Amino acid sequence: MTMSQADFTHLEMRGIVKQFAGVRALDGVDLDLRGGEILALVGENGAGKSTLINIIGGRWPAGSYEGEMLMDGQPIAFGGPHDALAAGIAVIHQELQLVPDLSVAENLFLGRLPARRGIVNQRAMRAQARSVLDRYGFDVDPAVRLGSLSIARRQLVEIARALDRHARVLVLDEPSSALTDVETDRLLDILRGLRTEGVAIVYISHKLDEVHAVADRVTVLRDGRTVATMTAAEATPGKVVQAMVGRDLGDLYQRADRPAGDVRLAVRDLAVPPRARAGRQLVDGVSFEVHAGEVVALAGLLGSGRTETLLGIFGALPRDGEVTVNGNPIPSGSIEGAIRARVGLVTEDRKESGLILEFTARTNIGLANLDTIASAGIIDRGRERQLAERLAGELALRPPLIERPARSFSGGNQQKIVLSKWLAREPDVLLLDEPTRGVDVGAKAEIFAIIDQLKLRGVAVLMVSSDLLEVIGVADRIIVLHEGVVEGQLPGRGATQEAIMELATRAAESVPVITEAT
Amino acid sequence: GGTTPSGSGGGTAGGECDESETVTIGFSAPAADHGWLGAVISGAEEEAALHDDVEFRSANGGTDADQQANNIRTLAEQDLDAIAILPYDGAALTPVAQELMDRGIAVINIDREFSSPTAFRTWIGGDNYGIGRSAGLFLLEELADLEEAIVVEIQGIAGISVTDLRTAGFMDAIEGSNITVVASQPGDFNADTGREVMETILQANEHIDAVYTHDDDMAEGVVQAIRNAGREDEMILTGAGGSANAMAAIQEGGIYAATFLYNPIMAASAVNLARLVAHGCGMSDLAESQVPQRIQLDATTVTQENVDQYEQYGF
Amino acid sequence: MTTATPESSRIRDWLRFVAANWRSYGLPIALLVIILIGTLTSRFFLVDTTEGGINIRWGNIVNILVQASVIGILAVGMTYVILTAGIDLSVGSVIALAGVAAATFGDFGAVVMVIVGVLTGLAVGVANGLLVTWGRVVPFIATLAMLTIARGLALTITGASPVRITDEAYIAIGAGQLFGVLPYVVIIFAAIVALGWFGLNRTVFGRQIYAVGGNRVAARLSGIPVRRTEFAVYAISGLCAGIAAVLVSARTATAQPSAGTGSELDAIAAVVVGGVSLFGGRGSLIGTLYGVLILTMITNIFVLQNISYDAQLIIKGAIILAAVMLQRRADQEE
């Protein structure tokens, strides 16, 4: 279907203000979006991007914010997500919004199941689901329970679901955060196709290379305000970052070259059994060492077993094989044992598993340090406060208010709280799982600086990251996993993305969107 | 197996009385979560064990009327000749009793009466209304000298017929008298609840002349509340049922002035009646060759004067 | 890296299969075990072989089904509620209130009585639904308060005495049988289960219930009317309780303000024994049906075996635990 430019949707937002219990998340945002273009929305953590698109998507209903929203010149007011959907707006949310106990097909058509008189047409549903997934080239069985899929495939289901709405306005909030480069490229291609069909697209990402690759225009948010809108040509990374953080950043990656010290962490024949009783080992016979003052990165595709390797070492998953820290073996399946051996873990998802959102920054930091801030089982609050204040200072927590609940901090600052928790223990081995996922460039640079500090202190750092540039920029050594097996090693200096990808996808006959056994 | 009583609800003409054959006797009472019911059930079991000719099956797990009806239907599947039922509620168990009678199983109705006379062969029971009435009459006499007598009523479980009748009998007896009931609260046949309620009632009433409680078990808690408040000389109290503890307290003298018999032994009698009906026999001390239709036990007033006589029946 | 011998790996595969599928067979196996125990310990349970030949005890089979009906109907509504991660503690009291309400209209004939009873149940369900959705009260507390209030109302209406029901047609609902064999009560129960199953598995509404229980936020963002769905399940549970109330009062020809005390816990136990997760989104009505039958048969066996009330409580508690733990074992690793 071809349309003339004039038929294309025109979405405008004027002076949007949104408050959360005292926090001004949006403070007068303007947005202008036309059909047939891809508008990238960028900004630091907490800049208000998700809040803005939650207003577009009806999650925060009219009345809960100030300002006006116009579609094709007509004021619109949504009472909830269903109104926005009815108006032709589809949103891919930052957190996967799927129901694990329903089938893939049911998830695809959630809220609009093919039905007659309220009775679901099962056959039609399954057939339509198959054709939708085929159309986008997503290799997912529509009949299986969603919960049995890996995160990557779930992400694909989420994307297919939004695409299939045939929306006039499509909003994607960090859709690529769980995807590898191959999958991301595929997604960007699909978006370019939709652009030519006249769909208006908002694309949110912290990965500026993606933004650069796909966007026609870039709108930058800072502290809940629109600070700049530029064309793709104008939007050089430097200018975008400058607008985002309001200052210049030095070199993002820092790497102190130090001779590596003694072996801190040694992993021998590590194996992690599958979660459901059937299936292949998630991690199978992995061995490596990390030295004092060395940063080792685990690279690999989604589902290659990187997280499981970290969890296995940390005792959070049952494992076989031997793990020693400073030469002392640490028991399998005992998190307490690992912590006692001075190992720390910064998890992949700070909200789900890193923080207790109701707790303050102070009590979150204290949580991993109860043994040192308490005597005879009674907490010394003074000591806890000192500890938290010291770390908040060292890591430049913003705002430096340690009595605020963790929930009220932005993503990057939440990540600093998680880091503080472990740094307070002065670990010998620090496991970092996607330490910069969903973290803005400013905070990213700070986190890299912290990692560099750790190296100088002689900490052994084992890091997982899906951002290959980051892996290359930070790691001294890169270990590439494929289906739970070590596929090869590369030195950090001089490694290229292509070299890593070749190892990560080796042994795969063809290279589909994701390569994993079902 | 065994003889099946002929006709609707058994009780054939006299003369064929034969106690040699084994008869299957059912028994059902509500769940034994209370001392009185516990005594009812153990009394019935003990009685059944005394007779070699009785195969005894019981079901006592019902915590409401419908559940008990279910249990009785299950019992009835076991080739019963007769059954003794102490219903959770008379009216509510009438349909199932009628069903059994229609199937030729003789029903002995204990205590709470079924609402249809064709739903049972024989009724044996105490007199709930009578308990209330006797208590009322007793207090009228005890408090006759007072110009205005302040009385508190601690009831059983709200919403069941036992409570209802014991209150009705009492209120009817004291109507228009010098007795004023200043508080009337349920104690759930439970000593703790009775105690708690009484503790507050004691706060709200500077002077109380007497307490009428619906149950001896519960009365113990009420007495304790009064004792804890140091006011046991101020008032008297009556129980109901005739528990051993109550008898002992009455004998000691003091606050526990009286109780009114509602003896669980009636269940043992009922089992025996069921046995006789199943055999087609009469009661040996009566001239009739058949078991009578109604046996009403007296809500005898037990006080310090006559407690020696009844002590042995305490449960 | 170690590789297993073909032999040991075959055994391991088999064990894995059993372990993985245990959950699907756990309930039928549990039911079979109970049926076996009942049959072996009592000749009155299902079949009597003592007199030579096989003598099926139809009487007791029908009896079990009748006994399953009330808790079963409550459990259907409860399944809907629990699948949304809610709970309905008020259904026991509704048995009392709706029965009493029906009985109060005893002079208007069976049709009016049934309508009044069922609508009273629905009304309490609607109140629960409003409290949970519009009032944002957690289900446990909203329905706990309604438990109290409904019981209070039942006592108020009756002046605390049981009300007799004399309408023959109404009583026939409880006592009557189709072709003199199949009690209406059982037919009504079967119809509600069938309807309930269809609703959950074949309709959009049913899938919405699973979605709301499985991931509330996702359901909302997909345009599913979460509040309306939640409201509806409480209404349905109230409706089921209203129907159960009519059956109870018809069978006992009395409406009692104390009826149904504690039934909510029996219904919840049946649903959970049937494998429905209290956290919502997981379980099936077939599972609930198993749970209801297991618990009813246990009670039936208790009576046939003349087991005392105290022992019944202890054994029942133990069986509930065993049934739930059997199912959890397989679930463990998820």
Add this chain to the structure above:
Amino acid sequence: MTTATPESSRIRDWLRFVAANWRSYGLPIALLVIILIGTLTSRFFLVDTTEGGINIRWGNIVNILVQASVIGILAVGMTYVILTAGIDLSVGSVIALAGVAAATFGDFGAVVMVIVGVLTGLAVGVANGLLVTWGRVVPFIATLAMLTIARGLALTITGASPVRITDEAYIAIGAGQLFGVLPYVVIIFAAIVALGWFGLNRTVFGRQIYAVGGNRVAARLSGIPVRRTEFAVYAISGLCAGIAAVLVSARTATAQPSAGTGSELDAIAAVVVGGVSLFGGRGSLIGTLYGVLILTMITNIFVLQNISYDAQLIIKGAIILAAVMLQRRADQEE
């Protein structure tokens, strides 16, 4: 963009402050309202001004505290459990079982009786804890089964009849008073609240409880022994119930197998009215204390006013709803 006039913004600020802090003052306000109602409707409640002058009703004040004690002690343990997102339905039955167990040792003197009673409570708590942690049974079902089992055991031990307690020293625990004024019961209650508060707010264990309830996964990955923490809260709840059982049986001088029926719901209601979230991680023991006092005072006023039982149920249900809804309003946007 519009900027407000200084005046209107000041009012708005004030409204915001009230809205934001309502939650902190909601409970004291509710308690005050109830005290006001009690004082206005009954001269026996707190002060009597009818005879000129102010006559404080110490008797009833002490009485309220005594009556708050049992539910209050249960509620302290229940707060621990609910803060981990669990629930303990067995405490009512423990009141019966532990009381009965203590009474059975009536010949061995008060010390032995107290120890037996308290340990029995602890034992049930330990069983609950094992079922929930090691057995992976959801708390609702684990403790529901224990409710049933403990009640059954209490009935078995006593043969369903109350057991009279004659040991004077034991009875004195319930009836005795320090300096002839302050009942020991109240002192024990106060001590448990103080200890409970300290444990939750000042110890590592308390922090672990909030962490487990707030985010189980994050707690585990921070090295907190989640299972051990969960186990401990059920043990504590059982212990509290054991202590409550001793007080109940001492005060009544009788141990009853039917004691405590439904107390678990009262305790849960008090905890939730006190603002503790049933989803764990949120709430305080001070809130629970308010909840206990509010519910106890309501009951006290009911009896002082001789309000009929049915009306009590209805009003109590309504007040629970009102109290919970008042607190939810402020919470709305989360």
